[in-house]
Amino acid sequence: MSGGHASGRVVIVGAGQAAASCIAALREADATRPIVLIGEEMSLPYQRPPLSKSCLTEGAAADGLLIRPASWYDGVDLRLGCRVEEISRRDGRVVLGTGERLAYDQLLLCTGSRARRLAGEAGGDLDGVHSLRSLADAARLQGELLPGRRMLVVGGGYIGLEVAAAARSRGLSVLLVEAGPRVLGRVACAATAEHFRNLHSARGVEIRESTSLHRLTGTDRVRRAILSDGSEHEVDVVVVGIGGLANDGLAARAGLETANGIVVDAHCRTGDPDVLAAGDCASFPLDGRHVRLESVQNACDQGEIAAATLSGKPRAYAPVPWFWSDQYETKLQIVGIGEGHDSIVVRPGKRDGAKSIWYFRGDDLLAVDAINDPASYMVGRRLLTAGLRPDRRDVANVAFPLASILPPRG
Amino acid sequence: MPLITWRGADGTEIGAQVVPGTNLMKAAVAAGVPGIHGDCGGALACATCHVVAPGDWADRLGRPGVMEDEMLDMVEGERTPTSRLSCQIIAEDDLDGLVLAVPEAAR
Numbered sequence: 001m002s003g004g005h006a007s008g009r010v011v012i013v014g015a016g017q018a019a020a021s022c023i024a025a026l027r028e029a030d031a032t033r034p035i036v037l038i039g040e041e042m043s044l045p046y047q048r049p050p051l052s053k054s055c056l057t058e059g060a061a062a063d064g065l066l067i068r069p070a071s072w073y074d075g076v077d078l079r080l081g082c083r084v085e086e087i088s089r090r091d092g093r094v095v096l097g098t099g100e101r102l103a104y105d106q107l108l109l110c111t112g113s114r115a116r117r118l119a120g121e122a123g124g125d126l127d128g129v130h131s132l133r134s135l136a137d138a139a140r141l142q143g144e145l146l147p148g149r150r151m152l153v154v155g156g157g158y159i160g161l162e163v164a165a166a167a168r169s170r171g172l173s174v175l176l177v178e179a180g181p182r183v184l185g186r187v188a189c190a191a192t193a194e195h196f197r198n199l200h201s202a203r204g205v206e207i208r209e210s211t212s213l214h215r216l217t218g219t220d221r222v223r224r225a226i227l228s229d230g231s232e233h234e235v236d237v238v239v240v241g242i243g244g245l246a247n248d249g250l251a252a253r254a255g256l257e258t259a260n261g262i263v264v265d266a267h268c269r270t271g272d273p274d275v276l277a278a279g280d281c282a283s284f285p286l287d288g289r290h291v292r293l294e295s296v297q298n299a300c301d302q303g304e305i306a307a308a309t310l311s312g313k314p315r316a317y318a319p320v321p322w323f324w325s326d327q328y329e330t331k332l333q334i335v336g337i338g339e340g341h342d343s344i345v346v347r348p349g350k351r352d353g354a355k356s357i358w359y360f361r362g363d364d365l366l367a368v369d370a371i372n373d374p375a376s377y378m379v380g381r382r383l384l385t386a387g388l389r390p391d392r393r394d395v396a397n398v399a400f401p402l403a404s405i406l407p408p409r410g
Numbered sequence: 411m412p413l414i415t416w417r418g419a420d421g422t423e424i425g426a427q428v429v430p431g432t433n434l435m436k437a438a439v440a441a442g443v444p445g446i447h448g449d450c451g452g453a454l455a456c457a458t459c460h461v462v463a464p465g466d467w468a469d470r471l472g473r474p475g476v477m478e479d480e481m482l483d484m485v486e487g488e489r490t491p492t493s494r495l496s497c498q499i500i501a502e503d504d505l506d507g508l509v510l511a512v513p514e515a516a517r
Contacts, residue, residue, distance in 0.1 A: 024442075028444070047451040049450070049451060049453065050451065065451075067439070067451075068439065068440060069440045072440065072442065296449055296450060296451075296456075297449065297456070300447070300449045322455070322456070323455075324450065324453055324455035326453065331453075331454070331455075331477065333455055351476070372477075373480075374454065374477050374480035374481045375480035375483060375484065377481075378457065378480065378481055378483065378484030378485070379484050381484070382484055403483075403484065409488055
């Protein structure tokens with residue numbers, strides 16, 4: 001705690017899940033802590049995962065998505081619909097879009113991430129071309145999901161697949177193109193990808209892998225898509241899901257180190273002891289490398305880690321990351337990070353349609369993808385949390401109770 | 411509106427009138443109940459909203475669904491015969507007076 005002011009004013013830039021989590025923990029440590037929350041959107045912190053799921057099929061109701069009700073923020077100085085233009089670290093102030101200079105004792109950046117966009121030359125600015133990150137994005141897209149329309153989804157990651165599922169259930173035809181050799185290429189192994197490719201094919205989504213979008217055409221509104229395989233398609237609506245970028249420009253302009261995100265240590269501290277970062281925008285040390293995670297788990301947990309640092313009781317962030325995706329009636333639950341695996345083991349589930357895919361590097365368990373199989377997800381989570389290495393043969397044998405190798409609960 | 415009470419491991423109680431139709435994880439988070447996080451927003455992905463109902467309420471609350479049941483088997487904080495994930499319990503008028511215990515949980 002080089003700042004030495006564990007009771008000073010905390011200014012939080014970015015009003016998302018990490019901010020809400022940090023505020024809860026800050027107040028638990030000190031109910032009187034002065035807190036300012038600045039957000040560009042008009043909304044209080046809300047849940048983003050439903051934006052690509054239930055919001056598209058059932059409609060986007062802002063109130064239902066709020067992480068905490070408005071009354072919970074009593075005592076927090078809320079600055080919503082407000083942009084931070086600059087951080088002046090020399091005199092400990094943030095400069096707002098209104099010109100106001102707001103003093104901080106400590107500053108937490110949870111500026112999140114933004115959708116990577118399709119270039120204007122490729123037709124990315126045409127009407128009917130969507131990306132999905134905010135409530136406003138979801139509301140706009142939801143209004144376009146009319147039965148019989150033809151949707152093109154660009155990108156076979158989780159967002160693209162979830163949107164494809166929602167669009168099919170709303171009666172649109174869907175063509176999905178993925179530039180890489182397979183869907184979920186960056187985030188899952190071939191076995192998991194195959195499961196979801198088959199699921200979408202069975203539901204009528206046309207998936208073209210190793211195929212990129214060459215260009216969208218239309219006068220004002222998108223009309224046609226030209227693909228890298230030379231084919232041309234009439235389209236009514238396009239969703240671009242080609243990854244996210246950290247909102248780290250504000251930090252970079254303030255001279256803080258950025259490299260695919262705001263670089264922080266295990267306590268969410270940047271190089272400036274009075275400036276922290278948490279959530280989607282932060283690049284943090286994990287198992288000897290720096291990673292950036294766009295996930296609820298990471299936002300919630302780093303929000304708490306940041307609060308601990310801000311309260312003068314720092315503890316190190318050593319997460320077992322978890323994620324989930326809902327597509328049609330299928331629930332995928334993921335724990336750990338499978339990147340760098342050299343083998344996988346498929347564990348059949350106890351019920352029809354349930355199975356899990358276990359990622360190993362050598363004998364080390366790295367991650368589990370559980371498909372309609374919460375039992376395997378939960379046991380995998382506990383094994384990873386305990387740092388245990390189940391034997392591959394036991395994993396493959398559904399009759400072997402993996403929970404039996406967990407230490408007794410104490 | 412039913413009155414729901416959450417009792418922490420240290421005996422502290424927090425009560426709230428809950429609008430019927432609201433799930434009890436959401437109600438707990440809104441009321442600031444310690445130990446109920448509901449990180450996943452009720453998607454049955456995180457198991458951070460574990461509660462234990464009094465034995466004589468089990469029938470009125472109904473049985474956990476298949477997915478919830480499997481999550482509960484491995485939940486942090488020992489499962490009991492009346493354990494539930496509170497995101498799966500929907501407030502109704504006949505839950506008035508329900509007191510839920512919040513186990514000492516880790517996230």
